[in-house]
Amino acid sequence: MAGELVDNKGRGDVGWQWPSIHPEGRKFGLIAVGISLLAAFLAWETVAWPMAFLSLGVFAFFRDPERVVPQDERAIVSPADGLVSLIAQVEPPAELTMDDGSGTSGLPNQPVTRVSIFMSVFDVHINRAPIGGTVRRLVYIPGKFVNADLDKASEENERQHILIERQDGVSIGFTQIAGLIARRIVPFVKPGDTLAAGARVGLIRFGSRVDVYLPAGTDSKVLVGQKVVAGETILAEIGEQKLIEGIAQ
Template identity: 90%
Template structure:
């Protein structure tokens, strides 16, 4: 029996799947079209030294804002990566004050105790759509203006422009993560607001042109990834809630 394009694929072999060019997120289309317009105008004016660089730039812009579909692991125990990129830091820290303090709104907060923070660095070549690490309700979304230092530095978590997001799962488990702008990144664009209910892997926002995302694991949870490992937003499992284990690896 012929399969219809777009039909659901499952582990029984039902459905249809194939590679295709990923769509471009609407947030990036205007930038790509501006670059294309400049390139075409320069070509019309025979300004080849401008036309060709702008043509390549337009391709780069479209690639930066690509928004591929992801296959999200369906298990409430899993915390999935909110970002594509490289695990650059894993450390024991206290969550940011914006996620632990009583803000007077009556919304819950994280406990003021050290937890494991996983930092994921996104280069300009990575997909920059960020996704929810767990399913639940957005309880806080706090934007903090700041500097634009190298997002790969540890102190970027406290000094750079950033946006904190706190999600509460149906059973009361809380998880916080932070979008951090970097040297090139100059804008954090949210797709969600407090009160929104999200599925694990749902799109929550993007950071333009290179950045970092910090994830604060719940207490008693160890990471399943290593520093130097490449992760994929919405697909790579960063940790299993309540699982404690030492993972070792060798850099190749």
């Protein structure tokens, strides 16, 4: 199915398939499998069975399913699977607004809508580009590992800021944030790379969060408490402002 064009009129031939395992996780899964087999060979059942289940969990954590990315110039797609935990008006991080000497401008230094997506250990942890364009910044910041569901995690935790600029000058900044269990942010891209919307940009190991800073004059199309899917769920449409209310049921 990869690369196949589908639409909302029924075009496209699709079917369910097992998701692939990202190479970053295969080594961890194989290590767990090896320990399980060794323990089974030595008749250490109390070790063999837990390690067998752990290996399945590791492979599941690093699964990398295909996604159908909406092809709409106005659309900002979710960069992460997970729960929309916070939506707030904030000023973007200094790393995304300051002059970094590269000759390219950052985000405007004014309040914008930030959508925070919390990823549990059960979610897919491959992060994707919310728009197509050129990677202008990739800034890694060491920090703490407090609960990624807390608002202060945006400023205190280990994190990585990414800025993508479209050809028309529209820029989107988003931040990968490590959490209580997460201990490494792994980038797949570098400044200067040109990406399509929904392209894989990196992952965060074992539970984390992604903050997305929408352009000025753009409201979120998702609600607090909503589950979103990386590369598929439309978080916002550029330039659209509208109150959307929901009822949890």
